[in-house]
Amino acid sequence: MAFASATQAIIRTAKGVKVLTMSSNRPRYGFDRYSSVRIAYGPSFAPDGQHVSFISDITGVPQGWILDLTTGRIDQLTLFGERVSSAVISPTGKSLGFSMDPGGGERHQIWSLDMESLAAKKLTVGDDWIRVFGSFSPSGESVCYASNERDEKFFDIYTSTLATGEKNLAYQNDATNYPLDWVDKDRILFTKANTNLDNDLYLLWPETGETAHLTKHSGEASFDYAGHARDMNTLYVLSNKDREFLQPATIDVGTGHLDYLIEEDWDSIGGRISLDTRFLAYFRNVDGASRLHIYDLEKKQDSLVDGLPLGAYESPVVAGHNLMDWSPDSKHLIFSLQGPKHNLNLWLYDTEDQSVRQATFVPTAAIPQSNLVEPEGLRFPSFDDLVIPVWAYRPANGRGPLPTVVFVHGGPESQETARFNIIVQYLANRGFLVLAPNVRGSTGYGKKGVHLDDVDKRLDSVRDLEYLVKWAVGKGLAKQDRVGIVGGSYGGFMVLSALTEYPDIWAAGVDLVGIANFETFLENTARWRRHLREAEYGSLENNRELFKRISPIHQVDKIKTPLLVIHGANDPRVPIGEAEQIVERLKGLGRHVEFLRFEDEGHGIAKIPNRVKAYTAIGDFLERTLLAPEKPVPNA
Known part of the structure; x- marks a missing residue:
């Protein structure tokens, strides 16, 4: 489409040129410009609390990047032509674990990147199977992941040592199992997906293959993992067990008893517990708009964070599960957020002054924010x-x-x-x-x-x-x-x-x-x-x-x-x-x-x-x- 006047547009058809009156005299941009708006998501704090890894498509294909929170500078970590779908910094900060998806077929493979030499190494063998990254071990020397290499219908849980690439089948089961967190040197927490709306959480002892079922229930229920207490006696989840909506809750690891912390008539999404176990961050999904909440576990007080635009705590369809992360000192929360007037970026919340600010500013293809439209909620x-x-x-x-x-x-x-x-x-x-x-x-x-x-x-x-x-x-x-x-x-x-x-x-x-x-x-x-x-x-x-x-x-x-x-x-x-x-x-x-x-x-x-x-x-x-x-x- 070419320009005719401030309120007209030219349409070229097989029968010639037609001039149409349009509704707005604002500048009109081609889809090449909108398609070139970039995104940033999937943050992971380094142990120094100053650097954060994330995923961005700045180069045209999603890759792993690093953000310096002190200077705001970003640099590219992975240099591939295929999509990197998730990236997590190890507990020691020496390695980056990431997943890459050759050809867009979602057959993700697990890689590691040495953060000093920047050398990348593939940890999984065979691109015909799907690997889903779980987490690093507490020592940072190994990773756990799910794979359907035994039977393409099911996902078993494996561990792999970074130094040697040696893998171990830790848990075999004819179900859809995904590791979530290597909670201590002896145990891995994993989820079994029963349906897209129903799951269970288990503890796994990878050395023996022994498991403990933590979320026995009847009827449909989701248990979205948000973290654990330091002594591992308590899990924090978002659950709708016996409820209509997902709500913040605790699970007693010994008994499996679930207690709700707070209840409202909207879903809670994206929970994450701070490392000092004082704060539970989550979003409340109010009619499709995400509102950040911080629940103080000591004071048993829930607070809505002000200062965020209309938006959604949401990532691309193919992405890892780490959309927010706490700094090691529990003073800062970094999270992914997008909105009608804001392309997907990282945002930072400060617990000391309760302030929130945008942390990354990936390109918007020079489209002015004033030319973006916020919707009206109707029924x-x-x-x-x-x-x-x-x-x-x-x-x-x-x-x-x-x-x-x-x-x-x-x-x-x-x-x-x-x-x-x-x-x-x-x-x-x-x-x-x-x-x-x-x-x-x-x-x-x-x-x-x-x-x-x-x-x-x-x-x-x-x-x-x-x-x-x-x-x-x-x-x-x-x-x-x-x-x-x-x-x-x-x-x-x-x-x-x-x-x-x-x-x-x-x-x-x-x-x-x-x-x-x-x-x-x-x-x-x-x-x-x-x-x-x-x-x-x-x-x-x-x-x-x-x-x-x-x-x-x-x-x-x-x-x-x-x-x-x-x-x-x-x-x-x-x-x-x-x-x-x-x-x-x-x-x-x-x-x-x-x-x-x-x-x-x-x-x-x-x-x-x-x-x-x-x-x-x-x-x-x-x-x-x-x-x-x-x-x-x-x-x-």
């Missing part, structure tokens, strides 16, 4: 009067009704939060109204709410989208016949399902790495994921007829609107075949479909050059389809 009634939350991103000076894009999150056990979303910001900058709902089945609204779309209730969440469009048009927000829909992963399924279930209300669709056919998806997704996904979607053994009824591939002839499909060839979660079959069917029907395939990407677009290409295609596609001049009404 609309669905078909059964269930009230659905929706973030509304209005373009500057925009007056409805406007061309509109509905942006649907993935998961589905996920939530559209107050995050930095480059697709949303680009579209708002171009004059679109963007509506980002949290349809039924989203997380963040209680244990009951997340199950409202399970198995045979799958299409109820798609119906929420129909009612969103009707509501937005009725309220004069959205322009009828100029509504598109965009979604990734499970959100891609929602796009395809919306186009087949309610074809008359959409003018365009964009499917990023989405599911077209639940049968082929469950047959071909990574084998370790299948049992975790069947808890949400249903199983191949019991629900094939349901899958045939609700899978968009079986109703593809109903799709009337132009569709753009984007997918990575190495996607282990939603294999490339999901995109290929929907594209092939639509082409066979002579429908308008465009396909962009990336040979060096997986589930999502990680590399900056690929992201520029993919997101520029999205922008061009939506402008061609949703901003095209209206056809004149013939004379009666």
Whole structure:
């Protein structure tokens, strides 16, 4: 798109050039600029308390970096062409343990970096298997990690010595097990994922393979590890055992008894205990916005930290679990935060004066903060009067009704939060109204709410989208016949399902790495994921007829609107075949479909050059389809 005037835009079509009146006279930026906004996340304190390792894509691919808190200077530690997904400094500060993902296929491998010589060494052998980093041993001489090398369906726990690379199978079990913390020289704490919404914590003695189950429970419950007392008699967790929402709690290691520290009607996320065990830091997820809390365990007092912008404690889909860390002296907390007006960066909280400040300032591609849009939290009634939350991103000076894009999150056990979303910001900058709902089945609204779309209730969440469009048009927000829909992963399924279930209300669709056919998806997704996904979607053994009824591939002839499909060839979660079959069917029907395939990407677009290409295609596609001049009404 080129410039015409402050309030006009030029659209080039096959039939010539059209000038459209737009809603804002602010500068308009290309997707190449939005795609070049960088991120920083995953902090880990060095023992000196002055240096912090983190992950950033400043070079175009996520790599390990180091931050000097005294000077604010950053330097690059790892120098690879593939994505580094997590990085942790050892207790001695002599080594950096990190995971790297060759080809975007999420087959992470474990590496170490000598912090003096900066020499990198691969600790795991065989790129066909997935390794998930756990933690260093207290001495810093070894690491623990999970691997599915014995059987790709299951994850066992291994230890490896840095000096020799010698590995040891510490725990073998036909389940999904991930080490969390090497709590003392004799024991490792690990989690067993029963489903995406239910887990258990265990202690493991790696020398003997003996385990102790700490979280026996009935019914669905999560136990998110936040740390332990110095004597290891107490664990700190965020749990929803016998509750609707995740809350800070303690677990007695000897008895397994759980006590809640504080309870509110919103989830707590991201807990971490300070090393002196005085403070528990966590975020309260209030309707998709993250608010930092510090719980003083001595005073039994909970405090909300002021000074943070509207934002979300959230990292990229493929990242380690260390999104916050305490300094060794427990005076500072460093954490990852992003928001509609703030790209993902590290922030620092000081316990002495309760101040908070941004610690890293990775590039924003020179987009002024004033040109970024903060959403308004709205609600609309669905078909059964269930009230659905929706973030509304209005373009500057925009007056409805406007061309509109509905942006649907993935998961589905996920939530559209107050995050930095480059697709949303680009579209708002171009004059679109963007509506980002949290349809039924989203997380963040209680244990009951997340199950409202399970198995045979799958299409109820798609119906929420129909009612969103009707509501937005009725309220004069959205322009009828100029509504598109965009979604990734499970959100891609929602796009395809919306186009087949309610074809008359959409003018365009964009499917990023989405599911077209639940049968082929469950047959071909990574084998370790299948049992975790069947808890949400249903199983191949019991629900094939349901899958045939609700899978968009079986109703593809109903799709009337132009569709753009984007997918990575190495996607282990939603294999490339999901995109290929929907594209092939639509082409066979002579429908308008465009396909962009990336040979060096997986589930999502990680590399900056690929992201520029993919997101520029999205922008061009939506402008061609949703901003095209209206056809004149013939004379009666």
